[in-house]
Amino acid sequence: MPELPEVETIRRDLQGEVVGKKIKSVEVRNGRTVRRHPSAKHFRARLEGRTVKSVGRAGKYLLFGLDNGETLVVHLGMSGQLQRAKSLKEPKAPHTQVVVTFTQGGQLRFVDPRTFGELFVSATTEGGAHVPELAHLGFDPLEDVMSWDRFWVLLASRKMRLKSLLMDQEFVAGIGNIYADEILFAAGLRYDRMSDALSAQEVRRLYRAMVETLADAVKHRGSSLADEQYRDLFGEIGDYQGQHQVYDREGKACRRCRATVVRVKSGGRSTYLCEHCQV
DNA sequence: ACGCCCGCCTGTAAGC
C-alpha cells in the first residue's frame, strides 16, 4: 500500500515521537514479520535496551538509527501500519504483529493483515548511513537531486516502458502503482512509452512531474483509498486522494480535458490514464 | 534485459 509519500509522512511524525526513547521490550506475535532473523528471540535481543537516535527513510523503507550503530528497518508491504499507543492498555488491533514498548512509556505497534511487511535489524556501516540489505535501491526522488541530463542518461540506459521503470526500485526508490500513474499523467506521457525514446522536453517534464507530484503528496500526508487502509501514526487518513487526476478514477472525466479516464491492465496490475492528455 | 506470470497473505467487493 504505502509508497514514498505515505512512508515519509510516517517518518516525519515518528521523529517527534520516538527519537530519544529507549526500547524496554519487544513482543513478536507473528514470526513471519521478522523472517530475516533466525528467530524472534534473536530479533528481540538486538533491540532491547537500545535507544532510538534518528528516523530516516530509503525509498519505501523506514530506518530507525540505534545507539549501537545498528538500524531497525521497517517495510510496510501492502497493508502494514505503524501505530503509536500512548498507553499500554489501549486494545490491540487485529493483526498486530510486533509491539515495541519504550521505557518512558508508550508503544509502537506494527499492524499488518497481509503480512507482506517486515522488520529486521541491520548491522549498518558508516554510522547507519549504509544498509547493506538495501544496497540495490536506486536514487531517492526527493533527497537526491540530479540534472535533467543525468536523468536522461539513466532513462536511456534502460529500454523499458516508463511505468515499469518508475516502479523499479533499483532505478528510483519509492514509487508504486498510485504515484507512477499520477506522475505519468502530470508529465503527459503514456505508461507504455519507452524510456530510451523521449525528447529532451519530455525528459524534463517527467523529472519535474516526479518531484512535484511526490512533494505535493507529502504535503497532503499521502493517499488513503476507499478502504482507508493507509493510516498515519495516529490513525488519521491522508488527504491526497482528493488530488488524484487518474488513479482510481476509471470512467470519470479527466480533470484537464474532460475525456474519460480509462483503466488498462499492464503486467497484471491496473493502470489509469487519460488517452487524450497522455501521448 | 525486459515483459509477464506466479506466489506470498487477508479482507472486501462484485458477480452469478
Place this chain on the structure above:
DNA sequence: TGCTTACAGGCGGGCG
C-alpha cells in the same frame, strides 16, 4: 442469501 471470483498502495523469482 449464499458461494465463487477478482482485486488490492509490494516484492522476488522463474520463464521465454
